[in-house]
Amino acid sequence: xxxxxxxxxxxxxxxxxxxxxxxxxxxxxxxxxxxxxxxxxxxxxxxxxxxxxxxxxxxxxxxxxxxxxxxxxxxxxxxxxxxxxxxxxxxxxxxxxxxxxxxxxxxxxxxxxxxxxxxxxxxxxxxxxxxxxxxxxxxxxxxxxxxxxxxxxxxxxxxxxxxxxxxxxxxxxxxxxxxxxxxxxxxxxxxxxxxxxxxxxxxxxxxxxxxxxxx
Amino acid sequence: xxxxxxxxxxxxxxxxxxxxxxxxxxxxxxxxxxxxxxxxxxxxxxxxxxxxxxxxxxxxxxxxxxxxxxxxxxxxxxxxxxxxxxxxxxxxxxxxxxxxxxxxxxxxxxxxxxxxxxxxxxxxxxxxxxxxxxxxxxxxxxxxxxxxxxxxxxxxxxxxxxxxxxxxxxxxxxxxxxxxxxxxxxxxxxxxxxxxxxxxxxxxxxxxxxxxxxxxxxxxxxxxxxxxxxxxxxx
Numbered sequence: 001x002x003x004x005x006x007x008x009x010x011x012x013x014x015x016x017x018x019x020x021x022x023x024x025x026x027x028x029x030x031x032x033x034x035x036x037x038x039x040x041x042x043x044x045x046x047x048x049x050x051x052x053x054x055x056x057x058x059x060x061x062x063x064x065x066x067x068x069x070x071x072x073x074x075x076x077x078x079x080x081x082x083x084x085x086x087x088x089x090x091x092x093x094x095x096x097x098x099x100x101x102x103x104x105x106x107x108x109x110x111x112x113x114x115x116x117x118x119x120x121x122x123x124x125x126x127x128x129x130x131x132x133x134x135x136x137x138x139x140x141x142x143x144x145x146x147x148x149x150x151x152x153x154x155x156x157x158x159x160x161x162x163x164x165x166x167x168x169x170x171x172x173x174x175x176x177x178x179x180x181x182x183x184x185x186x187x188x189x190x191x192x193x194x195x196x197x198x199x200x201x202x203x204x205x206x207x208x209x210x211x212x213x214x215x
Numbered sequence: 216x217x218x219x220x221x222x223x224x225x226x227x228x229x230x231x232x233x234x235x236x237x238x239x240x241x242x243x244x245x246x247x248x249x250x251x252x253x254x255x256x257x258x259x260x261x262x263x264x265x266x267x268x269x270x271x272x273x274x275x276x277x278x279x280x281x282x283x284x285x286x287x288x289x290x291x292x293x294x295x296x297x298x299x300x301x302x303x304x305x306x307x308x309x310x311x312x313x314x315x316x317x318x319x320x321x322x323x324x325x326x327x328x329x330x331x332x333x334x335x336x337x338x339x340x341x342x343x344x345x346x347x348x349x350x351x352x353x354x355x356x357x358x359x360x361x362x363x364x365x366x367x368x369x370x371x372x373x374x375x376x377x378x379x380x381x382x383x384x385x386x387x388x389x390x391x392x393x394x395x396x397x398x399x400x401x402x403x404x405x406x407x408x409x410x411x412x413x414x415x416x417x418x419x420x421x422x423x424x425x426x427x428x429x430x431x432x433x434x435x436x437x438x439x440x441x442x443x444x445x446x447x448x449x450x
Contacts, residue, residue, distance in 0.1 A: 091331075104333050125262055126269040127300070191272040195300060202304075206311055213318060213331040 047075040054142045054179055068142070071134045076117075076141020079148050083207070084109040086151045090158070091214045105214065112206060117141060120184070120199045127196055129187030139183055140203070146175035147204065151211050158215035165215050173208040177201055268367050271298040280305075283378040286409035297371025306347050306377045310340045313384045317448040320388045335448055342443055346436035347374055353432045358425050362417045372413055373436070376406035380440065387449050395445050403437035 009018045053067040088106035114137075121136040150172030154165055177200060184200050185193040225236055271279075279301055282292060314336045351369035359369075383402035387395045410433050411418070418429055 101333060104337070108333055108336065122262065123300070123303075126266055128266070128269075191274070194273040195271070195276060199304065202308060202311060209311075209315055210333075 043074060046072070047078070050075055051142060051145055054139065055145055055175075068135060068139050071132070071138035073134065073138060073141070076113075076138060076144065079141060079144045080110060080113045083113070083144060083148050083151055086148075086155050087211065087214050090151075090155050105210075109207070109210065112203075112210075113141070113144065116203045116206070120203055123199050124184055124187050124196050127188045127192045129196065131187050136183075136187075140180055140200070143176045143180040143204075144207070146172040146179075147207055147211065148172075150208075151215075154211065154215040165212060169208050169212050172211075173204055176204045180204075265299060268297060268299045268371070270296075271300055276301055279375055280378055283375050283409060284405075286405060286412055288412070292372055292375070292409070292413045293368065297365070297368040299367060299371060299374075302347070302367075302371040302374025305374050306343050309377050309380050309384065310336070310343050312381055313339055313444065313448060316384050316388045317444075320390060320449045323388070324390045339443060339448060342439055343377075346439060347377075350432055350436045354429065358421065358429050358432065359417070362420075364414070364417065372410060376409045379405040379409070380437075384444070387444060390449075392445070395449060396441075399441040399444050403434065403441055406437055407434050 005020075007018050007020050050068060050072075084106045087109055088102040091101050091105050117137045117140040118133075120140060121131070121133055124131060124136065125133070147169075150168045153168060158165060181197050181200050184196045188196045276298070279292070279298075282288065317335055317339075318331060347370070351366060351373050354369055355364070355366045379402045380399070383398040386398045407430075411430070414429075418426055421429070
């Protein structure tokens, strides 16, 4: 980033002052000039960074929510689409005589993820939480990542044993839930913590069950 | 120089031929790191009217759930106001339980030949949500006109009454048709009793046809759920 620093001396009748300043010459609008690949890579790096922040448990809940304060819905969208595509494509090759199932599953996953996140957020707001709507939707979306990984893995090894499926899905479910439940609980008064945490659990539980049913 | 509240500095440089005015902002945080700003005033959102209906704590929700299971108490269900939290999450959990139990029952019953049909979820969810919205609407707009009961109170009570279906849904996993009918029938009667006991005094003063209509409307939701469960969900 290039900047212009300067010092303007002023001689005024009362005293002698100077104005110091700094002008940043590279602003965000300059990204219009860079090649598309660079912008995409830049956004992808940001998404990966947020993903790491949310997923790795070493950050406390407050730090996590601070990292995600500049929310973006690209990450959740990518994760949601990946999950929906994985599930619908896997179900298509399973149910050969009903090719509608794939589309139905895709729509169910998509609708449940977005409307589910919205409902869980509105629930937290109704219970007295003061959180930006999109901030919370963003966090719930990013916490889909473990279930996403579980679905992707199961797409390849799902036929081996029901027990492996169960273990993988339960792992993904617990990781997702633990990542987001602390955030939710911090939003509402402490007497209502369980009321705010339960919908998060139900949300991920439903998606986990859907994954189990399809593989 | 000062003009109003602001300081303006004139400058002119006859050598370069520049002149102009620079506006000085008074420096608020002179050398201090930024201290916490006062919290922004809470903005009014469109959710504010509903917040009054969600003033419940975990304890209270559990107490209300317990009260649902024993509908023979003549006292009012809600002390003063209904809560929309239970009214939404009890039926939603019921949809989830029924979907899980239904697919589980089918998997056991058909032993390998069962294909997961996601249409079940959509149909169950649509039915439950439709009746949660429609039955209280009918009761409130058509039947209880002139009686002082709020729409959201009816919705809350109706939503909580679905709690009796949770055990019925779980028991119905057992592949025994008569058991399913009995389980869901009992749950319907149980829930219906809860709703009617609560509004008994008000309903007494209605006309004859309205009394029957109230009973029919209240039970229609449960009946629909029973039919779907027995004929469609748990094959």
